[in-house]
Amino acid sequence: MKASDLFVKCLETEGIEYIFGVPGEENADFMMSLEKSEQIKFILTRHEQGAAFMAEVYGRLTGNPAGCLGTLGPGATNLITGVADSNMDRSPMLVLTGQGASTRLHKESHQVMDVVAMFKPVTKWAQTILHANNIPEIVRKAVRLARTEKPGACHIELPEDIAKHNTDEKPMTVQRFRRPVADDKVVDQAFAKIKQAKHPIIIAGNGCIRKRASKQLRDFCEKARIGVISTFMAKGCVDMDADYCLYTVGLQAKDVVACAIDAADLVITLGYDMVEYHPHLWNKSGDKEIVHIDFLPCEIDSHYHPQTEVVGDLAHTLWMLNQRVDANGGLGFDLKQQAATRRDIIAELELHKDDDSVGKLKPQKVLWDVRQLMGAQDILLSDVGAHKMWIARHYQCHEPNTCLIPNGFCSMGFALPGAIAAAMVHPDRRILAICGDAGFMMNVQEMETARRYNVNIVIMVWEDKEYGLIAWKQQNEFGHHTDLSFNSPDWNQLADAFGWRGHVVDKTSGLIPTLESAFNEDGPSLVVVPIDYAENMKLTERLGNISCPI
Template sequence: MQASDLLVKCLEEEGIEYIFGVPGEENADFMMSLEKSNKIQFILTRHEQGAAFMAEAYGRLTGNPAGCLGTLGPGATNLITGVANSNMDRAPMLVLTGQGSTTRLHKESHQAMDVVEMFKPVTKWAVSISHQDNIPEITRKAVRLARTEKPGAVLIELPENIAHLPSDKTPIKPIRYRRSNPDKSVVAQAAQKIVAAKRPIIVAGNGCIRKRASNSLRQLCELTGIGVISTFMGKGAVDLDSEHCLFTIGLGAKDLTACALDASDLIIMLGYDMVEYHPHLWNENTDKNIIHIDFLPAEIDEHYNPQLELIGDLANALDMLREALAEYELDFDFSQQQAVRRDMLVELAEHKDDTSEGKIKPQKCLWDLRKALNPEDIVLSDVGAHKMWIARHYHCHEPNTCLIPNGFCSMGFALPGSIGASLVYPDRNIVAVCGDAGFMMNVQEMETARRLNSNIIAIVWEDNAYGLIEWKQDTEFGRHTPLSFGNPDWMQLAEAFVWTGYFVKNSADFSGVLNEALQHSGPRLIVLPVDYDENPKLTEKLGKIVCPI
């Protein structure tokens, strides 16, 4: 068969469901082949970056890669920010790019650039197909690498002259393998260290929301009573209503949750990604007693040198640890953890009854949002000041129901990401929370959402500025550089893209508007002027944190 047909057949064999993107001349053969597939749906997007973010959300929610596609040159460069975001957020992804004919790549040539070399720093593997018979092996390797812990992005480049060459090869059938378990003797050592501790604590990272790990963690908590702090991307590893939930850590300044961490004499790090919350922020003196449990060994860092490492499948490691601990009589002091949870619950509810007019407090918006959504509904955060508030004030009942980009941290994720999420879960409420800056970075995907009739709500916090940068500059320098900008007439924008639009001016009205929007389907836009006077107030509060005990 033709090489482009073979690539599509290989992708079908791998179970690929969606490819998002913007095709070009150099991947025309692939597009013709893809059109014949009754297993893979191509979603035409309005920008390649939006395609990558859609594929990332799909990958984070399913654990399986989707494809994002661009042509050579500018198509590939447009993809790269979303690809880097996916790779650092540990989302499996296949990146598919066209390329000029191999007969012209050795010289100056129209739109030609070394795409493979450009993508190597932001993928787990990047390869160009140099012979059509290599397609089955390349595809099998690419998908295996994308899915293997820790998951990430893989690039396959198909030059235009290779795409239409004949091949008699057939797809390689995927064979899944079981990840190895930690050594039993090391598990026994970990159990002994935990039993010997008085105030152990767990920090749940991004790995805890993948591969059944959350269920195993919850069972461990029920047995031991140990509390869990999550990173931004570990939300929902334990239920927010559980007494074991100590909410999140990761803000630059010390928060209440850090009090429980400081008071602990043993920190159990689960599925921890250093890109989220660097250890120098919580282990400045390098004196913490640490157990590292993850799919991979710990990254080397002078502030993160675990005394013990359990390496293997995270869920199985937690199950083995629970079985080992069941043999012991446990006696821990959780008074500090209980006090932190008590005080954080007060903080979260502080502005739930706010009725201010003209601007809406971040805390009020997120309180109402949490109350309105079901446990399995999904919130996607963009990047900006609102992300800090979501990280601190929006918590989850289930894993993977709050998607925050916190590795590469690219603005523009939430709107296209919500489109990808709605394809995975069309019957759930999918809500993107964006700043006005981040929303406008991929505003063109409003048309994609309308065309697909995506069941999404985009909530835009309007402050007419790059609010997070203002916040940081004001904190550090006492002033900020010019960061203000204008915005469109939001309701006219919604009308132009045939979205249902709402503008909310008063705190007391937001809950009702949100619940009304949730009764409708299709794409909906809610815009509210946000009270970012709360930003410096939070900075001042965190700077004066006094631990409960």
């Protein structure tokens, strides 16, 4: 068969369901082959970056890679920000790019650049196909690496002349392997440290949102009652209503939840990833007793030097600890600090729940109302900006992967295209994306994609007419900020131009009915909220005067 046909058949064998992207001339043979596939859906996007964010969200929600596709040159460079975001947020992804004929790659040539070299720093693996017979091996390796902990992006480049070659090769059989598990003796060492502790605490990272890991973590906490603090991307690893859930950590300034870490005599990190929340923020002196439990050995850092490392499948390690807790007849800890911390955080979350502002809405109240409306399995996506900090602090979750925050590479423009993919994966759930007015406009063209595929999503834009997070940080450090302001479009006209329903809410009392109406509308809806970011500096002042509960 033709090489491009074999490429598609290999992707089908791997169970690939979606490829998002913008094709070019150099993808022509691949696209003709893909058109014949009854399994893989090609989603035509309006920009390659949007395609990469869609593939990222598909990967985060399913644990399996989707493809994002671009042509050579500018198509490939447009993909790179979304690819980097996926790779650093540990989402499996296949990056598929075309290339000029292999006969002209050695010299100056129209649109030709070394795309593989460009993608190497932002992927787990990048490779060009130089012979049609190598396609099965390359696809098998790329998918396996993309799925393997820590998951990430893998890039495959197909030159246009290679795509036309004939080959007798067939797809390789997909074979899954069981992850290595931790050694019994090391788990015994970790359990001994846990037993000896009086005030242990768990910091759960994004490794804990894998389904099996979350289930075993909840079982462990039901038995041991140790408090769990999650990073931004680990939200929902334990239920927000559980008395051992101490919500989220990750702000640069000291928050109430940090008090529980300060009081702990043992920190148990589970699936913790340094790209989210650097240990110097919670272990400034570098003297905390730490047990590291993860799929991989820990990153080397002077503020993160665990005395015990339990390396292996995270869910299996937690299962082994659960066995030891059962055999021990339970564990007894002093959890008064944990209970006081949870009490104080709940008070923070409820502080503005009855606010009735007009004109500009308080972020705390908006998120309180959103949480009341969203079901346990519904999905909220956050873009990047000041709103992300408020979502991280004030929007809590019942289930894993129901709040998607880009917190490794932290790319603006993530939420709108991401919401489109989320709606395709879970068309039965409410999908809400919260964006700043800056981040929303970075991929505003995907409004057309959402309308064309008629996905049921609601995009909420918090309008402050400036780059609010940068203003917040400059104000905090220098006492003023540079000019970061810009103008907004007429939001209802913008919605109408793309065939969306549009709503502007400037009264707190109108938020819940407007959102309910938007969720019940067919297709995509836009809800714009003028936001009161005077609360940013108030929060900074509040965090600067945190007094830990006793």
